[in-house]
Amino acid sequence: MLSAQAAEAIILEQVGPPHQQDIELVKLSEATGRILAAPITSELDFPHWDNSAMDGYAVRYADVAQSSAENPVTLAVIEEIPAGYCPQKTIAPGQAARIFTGACLPAGADTIVIQEDTQPDGDRIKILTTPELRAFVRHQGSYSRAGDPLLPAGISLGVAEIAVLAAAKCVQVPVYAKLKVGLISTGNELIPPEHPIAPGKLVDSNQYALASWVMQMGAEPVILGIIPDEPEALKTAIAKALLSADIVLSTGGVSVGDYDYVGQILADLGGEILVNSVAVKPGKPLTFATFPHCLYFGLPGNPVSALVTCWRFVQPALRKRSGLTSEFWGPEWWRVRSPMELRSGGKRETYLWGNLRSVNGETQFILAPGSQNSGNLINLAQTNALAMLPVGQTCIEAGEFVQILKVR
Ligand SMILES: Nc1nc2c(c(=O)[nH]1)N[C@H]1C(S)=C(S)[C@@H](COP(=O)(O)OP(=O)(O)OC[C@H]3O[C@@H](n4cnc5c(N)ncnc54)[C@H](O)[C@@H]3O)O[C@H]1N2
Ligand code: MOO
Numbered sequence: 026m027l028s029a030q031a032a033e034a035i036i037l038e039q040v041g042p043p044h045q046q047d048i049e050l051v052k053l054s055e056a057t058g059r060i061l062a063a064p065i066t067s068e069l070d071f072p073h074w075d076n077s078a079m080d081g082y083a084v085r086y087a088d089v090a091q092s093s094a095e096n097p098v099t100l101a102v103i104e105e106i107p108a109g110y111c112p113q114k115t116i117a118p119g120q121a122a123r124i125f126t127g128a129c130l131p132a133g134a135d136t137i138v139i140q141e142d143t144q145p146d147g148d149r150i151k152i153l154t155t156p157e158l159r160a161f162v163r164h165q166g167s168y169s170r171a172g173d174p175l176l177p178a179g180i181s182l183g184v185a186e187i188a189v190l191a192a193a194k195c196v197q198v199p200v201y202a203k204l205k206v207g208l209i210s211t212g213n214e215l216i217p218p219e220h221p222i223a224p225g226k227l228v229d230s231n232q233y234a235l236a237s238w239v240m241q242m243g244a245e246p247v248i249l250g251i252i253p254d255e256p257e258a259l260k261t262a263i264a265k266a267l268l269s270a271d272i273v274l275s276t277g278g279v280s281v282g283d284y285d286y287v288g289q290i291l292a293d294l295g296g297e298i299l300v301n302s303v304a305v306k307p308g309k310p311l312t313f314a315t316f317p318h319c320l321y322f323g324l325p326g327n328p329v330s331a332l333v334t335c336w337r338f339v340q341p342a343l344r345k346r347s348g349l350t351s352e353f354w355g356p357e358w359w360r361v362r363s364p365m366e367l368r369s370g371g372k373r374e375t376y377l378w379g380n381l382r383s384v385n386g387e388t389q390f391i392l393a394p395g396s397q398n399s400g401n402l403i404n405l406a407q408t409n410a411l412a413m414l415p416v417g418q419t420c421i422e423a424g425e426f427v428q429i430l431k432v433r
């Protein structure tokens with residue numbers, strides 16, 4: 026049995042980055058959640074022009090360096106500059122321009138006085154304070170200069186990145202193609218949710234759970250359905266899956282039972298089986314095999330085992346394969362306090378599910394009530410974290426810190 030760390034390393038080592046031909050251009054409006062495939066630079070300075078951060082007056086600092094409420098300097102207002110307008114005049118000594126937030130600074134001016142610190146006087150303005158030199162001026166190029174890198178390749182595009190791409194006028198975005206993830210449920214007991222339940226039968230929840238996870242990860246699920254525990258049917262289905270996906274996830278059939286055929290079939294199909302048992306709970310029979318153009322994860326059938334192994338082992342692999350740079354592969358560990366005692370058998374790296382909650386300003390892990398059994402998917406709902414007890418640690422006392430994996 027491999028340790029979790031050894032299995033993780035073996036899996037990640039086998040995962041390659043996307044290929045160059047996997048790059049496509051998408052519209053910016055459809056780029057959310059996609060992974061940038063090339064670095065982005067802009068031909069523009071940010072800000073594009075010196076401009077005002079406030080509503081007020083553009084002045085020459087030298088004119089107002091001694092100004093105060095008691096001894097205000099009075100300046101002639103020679104132009105009004107709203108946002109979007111290009112100033113026509115140069116501010117000479119003794120002059121100012123009315124200016125508004127976002128408007129271009131006129132030539133000659135170097136400082137903004139906010140209107141609260143002024144008093145209008147016909148077509149002149151009294152300055153009631155001494156501003157700081159260059160106060161409230163947003164200088165051209167002070168955020169980023171033309172030609173500077175704006176975004177690196179290998180990041181996921183979220184709200185802020187989309188804003189930057191829009192500002193840089195990048196309306197066609199180079200991204201990596203979505204990975205295709207084949208999904209197979211194995212088991213004679215399984216029925217789709219639409220079918221009537223019968224004695225001994227069970228609804229295939231794994232297929233829906235994994236399809237949901239695959240979509241959340243920005244990949245494309247390829248639904249291959251329920252396959253009975255029959256070697257020939259399974260072999261045909263797995264062979265088909267290997268041709269139609271970059272990564273295949275099956276659930277069930279990987280343990281030691283007489284109907285657990287997945288490992289043997291992977292070997293028969295020419296797969297190199299690198300992992301078939303890992304010291305994690307739940308998830309011990311996790312199986313990983315490589316094929317020339319496909320990675321195969323045989324996840325355990327129990328619903329919680331399938332998801333825990335997915336979050337812990339498949340997620341970093343999928344992130345790497347989808348083009349993210351290494352800092353984003355995870356797993357991302359956090360350390361938070363648990364107000365409750367947490368227990369483990371100590372023989373396998375053990376995962377308990379629960380919630381991260383903010384309690385009096387501190388993040389805490391709250392264990393999900395009910396049975397922490399890998400067959401119980403009911404109390405996995407509405408959780409958002411897994412607490413991890415390493416091998417050898419049988420207990421975390423109430424109030425102590427525990428290592429956490431954020432999930433979903
Ligand atoms: N003698 C031993 N028995 C078992 C061992 C062991 O070491 N020795 N390991 C146990 C552990 S741990 C796990 S986990 C399970 C994994 O078994 P399999 O991956 O072979 O999965 P199945 O036997 O096919 O099913 C297990 C369980 O999960 C239910 N299931 C399966 N598919 C689905 C699905 N698509 N949706 C919902 N539920 C599903 C299935 O009905 C079974 O109850 O093996 C232990 N046994
Ligand atoms: O390891 Mo199994 O995944 O306990 O249920």
Ligand SMILES: [Mg+2]
Nearest residue numbers: 278280282285
């Ligand atoms: Mg089994």
